Amino acid sequence: MKAIIRDDDTSFFTSPTALERLYQPLWDRGLPLCLAAIPSQCANVHVDYRPGRPIDPSIPPPYRGLDEEYPIVDNQELCAFLNEKARQGLVEICLHGFSHTYMEFLSDDTRLIERKLTQGKQILQAAFPDAPLTTFVAPYDRISQTAMEIVFDFGFDLCTKTENLTSLPAWSHIGPYQGYQLRNGRKLFTSDEYLFTHREDPDVCLQNARRRLESESLLIVNNHYWIFYFDWSDSVGALHESWRVFVDDLLARPDLQITTFARCDDLPLEPGDLAHSAQHVDEPRTGSHAPPAAAQTGGGA
Ligand SMILES: [Zn+2]
Numbered sequence: 001m002k003a004i005i006r007d008d009d010t011s012f013f014t015s016p017t018a019l020e021r022l023y024q025p026l027w028d029r030g031l032p033l034c035l036a037a038i039p040s041q042c043a044n045v046h047v048d049y050r051p052g053r054p055i056d057p058s059i060p061p062p063y064r065g066l067d068e069e070y071p072i073v074d075n076q077e078l079c080a081f082l083n084e085k086a087r088q089g090l091v092e093i094c095l096h097g098f099s100h101t102y103m104e105f106l107s108d109d110t111r112l113i114e115r116k117l118t119q120g121k122q123i124l125q126a127a128f129p130d131a132p133l134t135t136f137v138a139p140y141d142r143i144s145q146t147a148m149e150i151v152f153d154f155g156f157d158l159c160t161k162t163e164n165l166t167s168l169p170a171w172s173h174i175g176p177y178q179g180y181q182l183r184n185g186r187k188l189f190t191s192d193e194y195l196f197t198h199r200e201d202p203d204v205c206l207q208n209a210r211r212r213l214e215s216e217s218l219l220i221v222n223n224h225y226w227i228f229y230f231d232w233s234d235s236v237g238a239l240h241e242s243w244r245v246f247v248d249d250l251l252a253r254p255d256l257q258i259t260t261f262a263r264c265d266d267l268p269l270e271p272g273d274l275a276h277s278a279q280h281v282d283e284p285r286t287g288s289h290a291p292p293a294a295a296q297t298g299g300g301a
Contacts, residue, residue: 002257003219003250004034004264006159006191008096008137009058009226011038012070016081018225021236025247027090031258035082036096036137039123040069045101056100058224060232069099073127086131092260093131095120095156097139105138108146117154135159135189135261149274157187157261159220165190170272177216180270188270189261191220196246198230202238209246213253218264 005026010019023033043063046053055064063070073079085091097104098116107113117136124133136156138147143164151158165171174180176192195209196202212219226232228240250256 001217001219001253001255002259002264003213003221004189004259004261005221005223006034006036006094006137006261007223007225008036009038009100009224010035010072010078010082010096011041011058011100012072012075012078013041013058013060013063014075014078014225016078018229019081021240022223022225022228022243025244025251026258027085027088029251030088030090032090032092032260032263034092034094034135034260036094037072037124037128038096038098038100038139039120039127040071040099042069042099042101043067045099048102056102057231058100058226071123071127073123079127083128083130086128091131092135092262093124093128093133094135094137094159094261095124095133096137100139103138103140103142105143105147105151106140108144110146110150113147113150117150117156121154132260132262135187138164145274152182152184152186152274155186157189159189159191159261161192162190163192168272168274170274171270174270177212177218177220179218179264179267181267182270183273187261187264187267189218189220189264191222194222194224194227196223196227196239196243198227198239202242205239206242206246209242210249213246213249 026033041059043059043066045056045059047056082091095117098120104116105113121133134157136151137159141161143151143160145168148158148164162174162176165174174190176190178190180188182188195212196205209221228236228243250258
């Protein structure tokens with residue numbers, strides 16, 4: 001069996017220490033981590049589906065509500081730290097939207113999505129030149145069909161919630177914790193839950209995670225690193241302890257391979273196809289993930 005650990009919301013605001021305290025046991029054993037990184041996080045983002053529309057808790061309190069964007073490349077300590085990890089094969093970066101505004105990729109605005117992908121990719125490639133960047137993760141895990149098609153056209157693989165697939169006739173049958181090779185040459189991964197959350201009892205989080213570890217052949221563990229320090233505390237508590245125990249469980253499994261989205265191959269073929277991606281059928285996949293020509297003229301890497 002395989003496991004992929006995907007941590008969301010690494011950004012300008014993330015300290016190396018916050019990641020080290022969670023993932024050093026993996027890195028000590030040479031095991032890799034996928035970080036879904038926000039290229040230029042906006043600090044004034046409300047979570048509309050929560051009562052009272054709070055500011056997104058991935059933004060530290062001193063910055064909340066400021067009408068500014070914070071490019072990740074301006075956190076040089078973090079970039080140096082993660083590039084060193086990338087050179088050791090311990091970190092893979094995923095593109096996590098652009099500014100992490102509320103459900104920014106649920107949009108059908110083609111030009112806006114293309115611009116965000118082009119600029120987001122440029123920022124992350126400049127910040128992390130040594131890290132693989134092949135997979136897209138939508139902010140709030142919501143993505144429109146339009147955006148999904150463009151993400152694939154840009155050459156990205158996708159990890160997403162099955163909620164985004166239910167309206168697509170070709171893929172509505174796909175459940176969580178799946179990985180597929182698609183006909184368009186990309187890969188599709190699904191994961192529906194964050195097993196470790198401050199909204200649940202830490203012991204229950206651990207029990208749920210252990211159950212998934214027993215039942216899934218491809219376990220994609222979604223985390224938010226900031227949840228373990230909620231709300232931006234320097235100290236960690238019982239949830240961190242549950243995570244630490246779960247990591248021990250992972251490391252104790254001789255049959256478990258911890259991998260990444262880019263490295264996870266030998267996936268079954270999913271024969272369904274998105275309506276507008278038919279032209280990519282049988283198109284060989286390139287290693288460079290070059291965006292289409294139209295996007296390149298917009299400044300793509
Ligand atoms: Zn996020």
